[in-house]
Every structure is written in C-alpha cells, then in structure tokens.
Amino acid sequence: MIDDLRSQLKAVEEWGEVLPIRQEVDPRFELPAISKKLEADKALLFEKVKGYRMPVLVGMDNSRSRISRVLRVDDFNLTLRYLEAIRHPLPPKVVQDGPVKEVKITKDINLPEHLPVVTHYEKDGGPFITAGVVIAEDPAHNIRNLSYHRLQVMGKDEIGIFIQPRHLWELYTEKEKEGEPLEVAVAIGLDASIRLAAATSGSLIPLGFDELSIAGALRQKAVEIVRCETVQVMVPAKAEIIIEGEILPGLRKPQGPLADFTGTYGEAWEGPVLRVKAITHRKEAIYQDLLPFTPEHHLLLAVPHEPVVYQAVKTSVPGTKAVHITPSSSGKFHAIISIRKEHEGDGKNAILAGLNSSRDIKLVVVVDEDVDPFNLREVEWAVATRFQADRDLVVIPAARGNELDPSCPQPGLTAKMGIDATNLLGRSERFEKVRIPEMENIRIQDYLGP
Ligand SMILES: Cc1cc2nc3c(=O)[nH]c(=O)nc-3n(C[C@H](O)[C@H](O)[C@H](O)COP(=O)(O)O)c2cc1C
Ligand SMILES: [Mn+2]
Structure with a gap:
C-alpha cells in the first residue's frame, strides 16, 4: 500500500526506476544539472549532498x-x-x-x-x-x-x-x-x-x-x-x-x-x-525537490488539468476516450484527444470543445481510438497519414490564452490551432491500421532471460 513517499520510493525501487547517486554533489547547480541530464528517466536519489545529512530525491513523479x-x-x-x-x-x-x-x-x-x-x-x-x-x-x-x-x-x-x-x-x-x-x-x-x-x-x-x-x-x-x-x-x-x-x-x-x-x-x-x-x-528524512521545467513539473501541471478538458470534450463528443496534455508543451498548451468517431464532424467538434475548455490549451490534435494518444510516435503517424491541412486544420486568431506563453504578441492573447487527424469515416476500413494477431498477449519478459 503506497501511502507516503517512503512506501512509494520502495515500490519504485522494486520497479528498478530509482537511480542512486552516491558521489557527493553540491545542491547549488551541480545537483540540478545531473537531474536535468536524466530528467525523463528514473527518479534520482542523491545520497550525499554537500553540507547536509539529508538525501535529496528528484523526479519521483x-x-x-x-x-x-x-x-x-x-x-x-x-x-x-x-x-x-x-x-x-x-x-x-x-x-x-x-x-x-x-x-x-x-x-x-x-x-x-x-x-x-x-x-x-x-x-x-x-x-x-x-x-x-x-x-x-x-x-x-x-x-x-x-x-x-x-x-x-x-x-x-x-x-x-x-x-x-x-x-x-x-x-x-x-x-x-x-x-x-x-x-x-x-x-x-x-x-x-x-x-x-x-x-x-x-x-x-x-x-x-x-x-x-x-x-x-x-x-x-x-x-x-x-x-x-x-x-x-x-x-x-x-x-x-x-x-x-x-x-x-x-x-x-x-x-x-x-x-x-x-x-x-x-x-x-x-x-x-x-x-x-x-x-x-x-528520522532520516528525505528532502524532495522538483526541478522546474522538467517532465515531473509538467506532469504535475498536466495530469490534474486533463479532467477539465476531458469533461468539456466528452459533453460535446460522447465518443471521447482520453485526453493527453503533453509534457513537452510545458504541461499546459497541447492536448491530444482520442475519440471514437461516430459522425463526420466529430473531430472538428472535439477541436472546438478542447480549445474552449481552458485558456491554456492552444493546440488540439484529435485522433481515432486505434491511435494511442499517450504515444507521440503514433500521434505523429496519424497526423502524417490521416490529416490534410486544407481540410483538417482549424486556426482561431487572437483568443484569450495563458499570460506566461512567451510566443504571444501581447500577454494573454493567443492564436489557437486544431488538427483533425481522424480518418474519414467511409474510408476507415480501406485505411485500417495494420496489426499482428495475439500481439497484445505477448509478455516480452517471457522471451528474454536465460
Ligand atoms: C510545481 C508547481 C509549482 C507551482 N508554482 C506556483 C506558484 O509559485 N505560485 C502560484 O500561485 N501557483 C503555482 N502553481 C499552481 C498552483 O499551485 C496550482 O494551480 C494549485 O492548484 C492552486 O491551488 P488553489 O486552486 O487551491 O489555489 C504551481 C503548480 C505546480 C504543480
Ligand atoms: Mn484549493
């Protein structure tokens, strides 16, 4: 049962996702520099921090x-x-x-x-x-x-x-x-x-x-x-x-x-x-740190925000499956929305609802349910093979946006863009995504090892 940082640390250690750093590090710049180099990888436990007894844990989430x-x-x-x-x-x-x-x-x-x-x-x-x-x-x-x-x-x-x-x-x-x-x-x-x-x-x-x-x-x-x-x-x-x-x-x-x-x-x-x-x-307290502008920071912003977008889009498009606000969009600006398309036009409605669900969202990409919205390679594949810019691109000039977006011409004024990367309904069979039978039942660890 995970109910505090220690029980979480123990579980994550068992999953092999904690990297202990035994070398002494300076909490000024040296520690965050190492964290930045490994930002999307494991959690880092700095065991020896110069001048302190407490270890520092970064990137747990x-x-x-x-x-x-x-x-x-x-x-x-x-x-x-x-x-x-x-x-x-x-x-x-x-x-x-x-x-x-x-x-x-x-x-x-x-x-x-x-x-x-x-x-x-x-x-x-x-x-x-x-x-x-x-x-x-x-x-x-x-x-x-x-x-x-x-x-x-x-x-x-x-x-x-x-x-x-x-x-x-x-x-x-x-x-x-x-x-x-x-x-x-x-x-x-x-x-x-x-x-x-x-x-x-x-x-x-x-x-x-x-x-x-x-x-x-x-x-x-x-x-x-x-x-x-x-x-x-x-x-x-x-x-x-x-x-x-x-x-x-x-x-x-x-x-x-x-x-x-x-x-x-x-x-x-x-x-x-x-x-x-x-x-x-x-006793033996662990000091937890968050390095700003890393996936940890962006996930803490994105994950609690996804329900806001999800609710708004679901109301408009009942076939909505999931919303992914991507960490690389600073955890705020880009949403991938996965839908089961039931009517031609669902993709556009999901764009409108998604862009309007939050001031922060400035790009919505809509994908069909056969595309994993959490896998950006699959999302790019859908944009490459299902999207035509003259037909499927929506641009809204000068809407209200996030004051901290450095690209805005004036703080809080932003263009918004939607990419409808869903298949045309009549053509979804002709352009069915390839799959290998039984692949989802293969446990890769059964094939590795001795
Ligand atoms: C890592 C992180 C840092 C944040 N830093 C600040 C901050 O410095 N000042 C602030 O007002 N909000 C900051 N926020 C946002 C708010 O804390 C967050 O939106 C929170 O939900 C606000 O809670 P409230 O609605 O109860 O006020 C930060 C959020 C995260 C995830
Ligand atoms: Mn509150």
Whole structure:
C-alpha cells in the first residue's frame, strides 16, 4: 500500500526506476544539472549532498506510467480516477501522532542549515523549495487548502512566497485586511496522490474543497493528519518534513526570478514573507525537490488539468476516450484527444470543445481510438497519414490564452490551432491500421532471460 513517499520510493525501487547517486554533489547547480541530464528517466536519489545529512530525491513523479502504477490504474483510467476522486472524495483522518513528529525543531531555526534546498538555474534568485505544498486553514469556515508556491529561502527563518490570486490568496488577504498573519504549513516529501491533488485545477473545485480528500480518494486510503506544534494547521502525518509558520500581513519583499514551467525566467516580483516557527521531520528524512521545467513539473501541471478538458470534450463528443496534455508543451498548451468517431464532424467538434475548455490549451490534435494518444510516435503517424491541412486544420486568431506563453504578441492573447487527424469515416476500413494477431498477449519478459 503506497501511502507516503517512503512506501512509494520502495515500490519504485522494486520497479528498478530509482537511480542512486552516491558521489557527493553540491545542491547549488551541480545537483540540478545531473537531474536535468536524466530528467525523463528514473527518479534520482542523491545520497550525499554537500553540507547536509539529508538525501535529496528528484523526479519521483517524472513518468506518467509510473504515476498510473502508483495509483494502480492504467494511463487511460488516470483521468477517470481523478474525476471519480472529485465526485467521491475521501476525507483525511485525524491521528494524535505520526512519523513527521520524530524530530522537532522549535528553537534556533536555521533553514539553510537544516534543509538541503536546491539552487536550480543560473539566474534564479537563490535557493527555492520547489516541491513544498502549502497547507492553510480557515477554521471559522471549516476550510483547508493545499497549493504549490515558489518558496525562496531568504534567511534563517524567512521564506519568500509567490501567491497568484487563487485560493491561498483569498485566505491570506482575508487575514491581511484584519492586520493578522495567515498560519500555514509547508509539507515536503509526499506521495503522488497528495502532490497531484495539491495541483488540482481551481476550475474543478471551489475554495473549501479539501484537496487532501481528493488525495485520499486517488490513492483509496484516507490521508492521516496530525496537528502542528506552533500553528493551527493539520498536516499529513507521514510527510517527510513540515515547515510551520505564518505569512505576515502588510509586508512585501523583492523575490525571484525563478525558472518557470515554460523554461524561461520570468520577472522578479515583490511577494509576501513566510516567517518560520518550527520544523518537524521524520528520522532520516528525505528532502524532495522538483526541478522546474522538467517532465515531473509538467506532469504535475498536466495530469490534474486533463479532467477539465476531458469533461468539456466528452459533453460535446460522447465518443471521447482520453485526453493527453503533453509534457513537452510545458504541461499546459497541447492536448491530444482520442475519440471514437461516430459522425463526420466529430473531430472538428472535439477541436472546438478542447480549445474552449481552458485558456491554456492552444493546440488540439484529435485522433481515432486505434491511435494511442499517450504515444507521440503514433500521434505523429496519424497526423502524417490521416490529416490534410486544407481540410483538417482549424486556426482561431487572437483568443484569450495563458499570460506566461512567451510566443504571444501581447500577454494573454493567443492564436489557437486544431488538427483533425481522424480518418474519414467511409474510408476507415480501406485505411485500417495494420496489426499482428495475439500481439497484445505477448509478455516480452517471457522471451528474454536465460
Ligand atoms: C510545481 C508547481 C509549482 C507551482 N508554482 C506556483 C506558484 O509559485 N505560485 C502560484 O500561485 N501557483 C503555482 N502553481 C499552481 C498552483 O499551485 C496550482 O494551480 C494549485 O492548484 C492552486 O491551488 P488553489 O486552486 O487551491 O489555489 C504551481 C503548480 C505546480 C504543480
Ligand atoms: Mn484549493
């Protein structure tokens, strides 16, 4: 049963997908350089990090197939499991104690000394905690929220935080108006279910919908939560590390830049400050890092977004089978949509619905159900053999798009494109895709080995 980072690490090690790095590495540039070279491959466990006792784990969720296996579904059912988790969430379970309480630091907080926080890219403003999930509560309204934020370590007990106007911003500004800080916790070292749930799109769930209850349903086991030492926030009892603190009212400091999901630096910004009050962690804690602009980053953006696109397209084209937002499109911009075509025109309707389902989607490629939308070689084959540009290309000029897309003529204004790579219905038999009988029943491992 995978219900924390350690049990996931053990499973992934058994699958042969963890590469231990025994050589000592510097958390400034050297560690991320190695991670970047191996970004689409295995998870990397850096056992010796210069100046620290804690090992650093990078890329644990850098493969779609691995995320699916961790959640015990196949790639096609990942979106359905997600939608199911939102329909039938499983609330967290309160426990009195947990492994994350094994070590408690409440005095002489010194973040740069305790945690091997990584400095990733050349022009980044400093070391950033990139795999931390911020947990906040509004007890008066029985609200808990999980979200990701850029967390820049700025001093011994000071973290800069970048908050876009979404759920955490609402909770923070509500408190700030009263001149009060917002108590929060940052959880580091989590299994895939919590990491994905924390990235759930705001268009799927309103503020007040507890992301931890999505995580519970995703993994089909309630997340155990335990009270913090110094703030009124409940946190996953089996997290590796918890940072407790408060986001101060009325204070902004210069922060950043930080490499964005688009692979550009973006601007420096003025952001609020999180004052750290305590750190608790497991014995032999593992520090988890996310290298921005890698498949891991892009999968955490894409997988929770696919249900949004899927729902919209399914409403319009009932034969919709799957949606794949590709990691290489920065995990946001390109969607491959697989449909069972029932009427001529279904492909075009899927394009319209897909492009309109989200501001971020700027390219939709529609393929028939005999093409695996998660295999980009098959998708390109469909474009090469089923698509004619004069007949099957749709271009919408100057629609609203993502503000961070560097190709836009002005921020937030984008052209959108659809490629209908489905077969013409009457011709699908003549152009049937070749197959070898019984191939799906062949287990390749039976033919290898001695
Ligand atoms: C790795 C990663 C990093 C992110 N960084 C930020 C960030 O720095 N600031 C921000 O406001 N959103 C960031 N996001 C997006 C939000 O955390 C994410 O959309 C989340 O679902 C928002 O939750 P909320 O709807 O509860 O506010 C990031 C997402 C991921 C997956
Ligand atoms: Mn939320």
